Amino acid sequence: MIPAAFFLALSIVLFALGVAAFFIKRDLITMFMAVEVMLSAANLAFLTFAKSTASLDGQVIVFFVITVAAAESAVGLAIILLVFKRKKSIQSDDLNVMKG
């Protein structure tokens, strides 16, 4: 029997790594992948709590989160493609039109 604390620790580690990756990387696609990592970490926490309370509702929430993540990545990648068409670059530093 694996204690729930281990799963929560893994979830926290993954979330922190996702935050770090989001700020360290500079191209839009990798930043977007970092967001997916954070979503997965949240899913892991949901599943841990679902198991520790012996209810299935947490798994249903994870199902919805995965669906919304799929929709989000479809729209986000389309936006990245548009940005690439317009700017010929997907580095976040090059998107400085609104910079003062």
Add this chain to the structure above:
Amino acid sequence: MALLLFFILASLSAGGVVGMIVSRDRAYSVLFLVLAFAALGGVFGLLDAPFVAAIQVLIYAGAIMILFVFVIMMVNRRNDRGSEKKKSVGVFAAILAMTLFAELLLAVRGILPGMGNGGPVGGAETAGLGSLLFEKYLYPLEITSILIIAALTGAISMAGKKGPK
């Protein structure tokens, strides 16, 4: 045995994310992330959630990551890799992530004593999940399907637009 499996899978997934951060090439980043998500699917399996584990591997490691691979193939050019942000940004990001990590650890430590390990949810978990999805959570399910149709239509109409000439 299960504990050993958990440690292997956990280190694979965390290591995959670290590999995504350190690798310079986007294509390698996305492959590292596929590894991380597949290992995370194994962790989900250890949490008595076989259906969610299958979904994680199929949808995340399969479909969503393939979408990323396609976009990377469309936008990757030889000359725009490397040249990371200034070092100070990395240091600040690391400090921020460590602070967040400590905060979350503190928050979790408060609730852990009251948490049981739970029993097995019951023999027919996937069947229970299905009936929960189509009874208690029927409206959210339908709304999600509308959301995903709208997102796909929007993505297609956006990506099909002609760029400015």
